[in-house]
Amino acid sequence: MSLTVAASTELLSAGTVHELLLRVREKTPRVHTITNAVAQNFTANVLLALGAVPSMTIAEEEVAGFAGSADALLINLGTLDETRRAAIPLAIEAARAGGHPVSIDPVFVNRSPVRCAYATELLACGPDLVRLNAAEMEALFPGRAGVEELIAAGTVFAVTGEEDKIESRSGDFRLSNGHPLMARVTATGCAGGAVLAAFASVETDRALAAACGLSVFNIAGEIAAARACGPGTLVPELLDALYAMSLTDIEARLKAA
Amino acid sequence: MSLTVAASTELLSAGTVHELLLRVREKTPRVHTITNAVAQNFTANVLLALGAVPSMTIAEEEVAGFAGSADALLINLGTLDETRRAAIPLAIEAARAGGHPVSIDPVFVNRSPVRCAYATELLACGPDLVRLNAAEMEALFPGRAGVEELIAAGTVFAVTGEEDKIESRSGDFRLSNGHPLMARVTATGCAGGAVLAAFASVETDRALAAACGLSVFNIAGEIAAARACGPGTLVPELLDALYAMSLTDIEARLKAA
Amino acid sequence: MSLTVAASTELLSAGTVHELLLRVREKTPRVHTITNAVAQNFTANVLLALGAVPSMTIAEEEVAGFAGSADALLINLGTLDETRRAAIPLAIEAARAGGHPVSIDPVFVNRSPVRCAYATELLACGPDLVRLNAAEMEALFPGRAGVEELIAAGTVFAVTGEEDKIESRSGDFRLSNGHPLMARVTATGCAGGAVLAAFASVETDRALAAACGLSVFNIAGEIAAARACGPGTLVPELLDALYAMSLTDIEARLKAA
Numbered sequence: 033m034s035l036t037v038a039a040s041t042e043l044l045s046a047g048t049v050h051e052l053l054l055r056v057r058e059k060t061p062r063v064h065t066i067t068n069a070v071a072q073n074f075t076a077n078v079l080l081a082l083g084a085v086p087s088m089t090i091a092e093e094e095v096a097g098f099a100g101s102a103d104a105l106l107i108n109l110g111t112l113d114e115t116r117r118a119a120i121p122l123a124i125e126a127a128r129a130g131g132h133p134v135s136i137d138p139v140f141v142n143r144s145p146v147r148c149a150y151a152t153e154l155l156a157c158g159p160d161l162v163r164l165n166a167a168e169m170e171a172l173f174p175g176r177a178g179v180e181e182l183i184a185a186g187t188v189f190a191v192t193g194e195e196d197k198i199e200s201r202s203g204d205f206r207l208s209n210g211h212p213l214m215a216r217v218t219a220t221g222c223a224g225g226a227v228l229a230a231f232a233s234v235e236t237d238r239a240l241a242a243a244c245g246l247s248v249f250n251i252a253g254e255i256a257a258a259r260a261c262g263p264g265t266l267v268p269e270l271l272d273a274l275y276a277m278s279l280t281d282i283e284a285r286l287k288a289a
Numbered sequence: 290m291s292l293t294v295a296a297s298t299e300l301l302s303a304g305t306v307h308e309l310l311l312r313v314r315e316k317t318p319r320v321h322t323i324t325n326a327v328a329q330n331f332t333a334n335v336l337l338a339l340g341a342v343p344s345m346t347i348a349e350e351e352v353a354g355f356a357g358s359a360d361a362l363l364i365n366l367g368t369l370d371e372t373r374r375a376a377i378p379l380a381i382e383a384a385r386a387g388g389h390p391v392s393i394d395p396v397f398v399n400r401s402p403v404r405c406a407y408a409t410e411l412l413a414c415g416p417d418l419v420r421l422n423a424a425e426m427e428a429l430f431p432g433r434a435g436v437e438e439l440i441a442a443g444t445v446f447a448v449t450g451e452e453d454k455i456e457s458r459s460g461d462f463r464l465s466n467g468h469p470l471m472a473r474v475t476a477t478g479c480a481g482g483a484v485l486a487a488f489a490s491v492e493t494d495r496a497l498a499a500a501c502g503l504s505v506f507n508i509a510g511e512i513a514a515a516r517a518c519g520p521g522t523l524v525p526e527l528l529d530a531l532y533a534m535s536l537t538d539i540e541a542r543l544k545a546a
Numbered sequence: 547m548s549l550t551v552a553a554s555t556e557l558l559s560a561g562t563v564h565e566l567l568l569r570v571r572e573k574t575p576r577v578h579t580i581t582n583a584v585a586q587n588f589t590a591n592v593l594l595a596l597g598a599v600p601s602m603t604i605a606e607e608e609v610a611g612f613a614g615s616a617d618a619l620l621i622n623l624g625t626l627d628e629t630r631r632a633a634i635p636l637a638i639e640a641a642r643a644g645g646h647p648v649s650i651d652p653v654f655v656n657r658s659p660v661r662c663a664y665a666t667e668l669l670a671c672g673p674d675l676v677r678l679n680a681a682e683m684e685a686l687f688p689g690r691a692g693v694e695e696l697i698a699a700g701t702v703f704a705v706t707g708e709e710d711k712i713e714s715r716s717g718d719f720r721l722s723n724g725h726p727l728m729a730r731v732t733a734t735g736c737a738g739g740a741v742l743a744a745f746a747s748v749e750t751d752r753a754l755a756a757a758c759g760l761s762v763f764n765i766a767g768e769i770a771a772a773r774a775c776g777p778g779t780l781v782p783e784l785l786d787a788l789y790a791m792s793l794t795d796i797e798a799r800l801k802a803a
Contacts (some may be wrong), residue, residue, distance in 0.1 A: 068602075068603075069326055069583055069586050069602070070586045070587055070590050070600075070602050071587075072326050072327045073327055073328075073330055073331065073475060073476070073587055074587065076327050076475035076476070077474060077475050077520065077521070077524075080472075080473045080474065080475055080520060081473060081519065081520050081521065086327075086475065087397070087400070088325075088326070088327050088367075088368060089325075089367070089368050089369065089370075089397075089401075090368065090370060091368065091369050091370045091371070091403075092371075093403045094369065094401045094403050094404055097400065097401050097402070097403070098400060098401065101400065110602075110603070111602060111603050111604060111605065112603065112605050112608065113604060113605045113629055114605070114606075114629070115370055115371070140601070140603075143601070143611065143612060143615065144603075144608045144611050144612065145611070146607045146608050146611070147608055215594075216594045216595060216789065217591060217594060218587060218590035218591050218594055218600065219587070219590070260786075261786045261790070262595065262782075262785060262786030262787075262789040262790055263591065263594060263595050263785050263786065263789055264591070264595065264781065264782030264783060264784060264785025264786040264787075264789070265782045265783075265785075265786055267521065267591075267782065268519075268521030268522045268524065268525060268782060269521060269522075270521060271519060271520050271521025271522075272517075272518045272519030272520070272521040272522055273519075273521075274521075275473065275519040275520055275521070276518070276519055326583055329583050329584045330584055330585075330587055330588065330732060330733070333584050333732035333733070334731060334732050334777065334778070334781075337729075337730045337731060337732055337777060338730060338776065338777050338778065343584075343732065344654070344657070345582075345583070345584050345624075345625060346582075346624070346625050346626065346627075346654075346658075347625065347627060348625065348626050348627045348628070349628075350660045351626065351658045351660050351661055354657065354658050354659070354660070355657060355658065358657065372627055372628070524778065525776075525778030525779045525781065525782060526778060526779070527778060528776060528777050528778025528779075529774075529775045529776030529777065529778040529779055530776075530778075531778075532730065532776040532777050532778070533775070533776055
């Protein structure tokens, strides 16, 4: 299996990552984000620091208008309540109708069968991008049952962990940036998902977009961890690093197999 | 038109701004704030750093009790959901009954016709203060239709932008403090609206209150931007600057036409 | 009365506080937290900095699953809406069934009779721990009517103020750590309650757990206040101090009668 994977693993250059970052800053994409209550503020600040423009309404009457006029949609399933359940299909339909990429982050599906069932239904719509960790992947696709079909149909999976892996029908990426201190701040994963959604709006090769977005976010985390004294100071430092990230930063740190 | 405006533009002195700031710190006004989920934490921290006391419940059963016993009410229309829709009229009625100033921040009405219609209804109640930007103003009052009637009836408009303008029947203010980095932090506008609401509770001339509150908040943003390395560190620095703001800070920075 | 109290006041050593802190870091307890929207992000970050793992869903379908599989449950009554009202009894039942400690933080019951009535009902379930201030205590138990019965039945009260007092049937603690600047940051009390809940999961003597948890949190606040320039920088500094807290920090600062 490692041979097969190695054969299809794509290279990623610092120049490409930087080019896509510049496109995001140039386009200032609107990213409509239905995310959990814990992650909303930090996610909005991550998008703004990156150069994107967040909107976060979950009201049934409004969500289609916001999602339809945005450049990308992110659905994060943390704190999944009835308001969000009502909003999500409307938002996806509006984003699809507008031709905008849809990303799904099935947070904690491994801890809630109800949520797992809901996420399985959502995935049937064939999102452009799914961000999750290995435990969430296993909960959704036991023994990987069903994954290949979705990949073959065009969905890109960004499986995060100590090593991050982007899986897609056009090839895989293996990425190793990031810092353990990031896991001591709530919603870093959720906020990172928003960066991927923003990148997906500037590059039709969603696997490449995901690889670049994840690298940018995790490199920001590394720069922040080098400057911070703990998880508290990590947050402002991460936002500053994202805001100021240069080609030199990416060249110095990018770890892509 | 510029001649007319110039004729009614009021002067604002650093001493007056500082005097009202001291009044807020002395009174520690309770500001009940119904605001969007993204802005809640930052807005509460801005109010506390200023010297005010926030409360933020949106529960239908409780909101009248909180709003009626507070010294000011702020309604912000970001993430307008059903719970908030139910709470808002109850809160306004209770604040009015208690004789406390009502401020409205019609966030993003230019991106949602449903929200714009809702805001138009709310404005008919004749709030003391409305904070919005030029795009939101145009969405609510196309070609300024209806603005003058509200102003004549006593509503003060704080129209924010590169230059901020306070419009009222007793005269206008033109203000130019602030820093571009503030726009790279989510909810700075919303939190600034809460400062205006707090100031409205210590000064019956609401236009003067709005001018002073906006100046204090934007000067804090300037001080923070001078100390920060990006939008991440701007947030704690802004709160610290607000907390420590002195007459000297205001004298050094106030830009009021 | 002071004689009676003095007789039952327990001593608390820095070594014990540190030992329980190490237990929390070792166990990384899951703390399911139903808290107000203003406090969610900060509370989650406090738990992560401490070494615990937060979850915060309030969805009726999921809350029992999360609360039942967590090591502790915290119910905070700020921003008490219908979703939370529906979730709370389900969460308590699941935590009880799993044998996990239940903590209640009846925020602002002194400002809302509806909330006070609701909290009174909740307390009848005999929670392991109640965190509140003197005004909230008086609202719930006018003239202390009913307190002794709950204490006799095993509930521990952590009454916070300039001096904090832990009351329990096995003895009381008097604690004096903390810093006034903490009150200028929203949700510090709420986040402190989550620390107590985490400590309750590693020590069956809930009064001791509460005394140690409160001391750790308030010492972190003191360390942060010594480093911060205001309430803005206090937040990241507090999280960093909590993350890095050593026996030396506790020995240098613990104030327990």
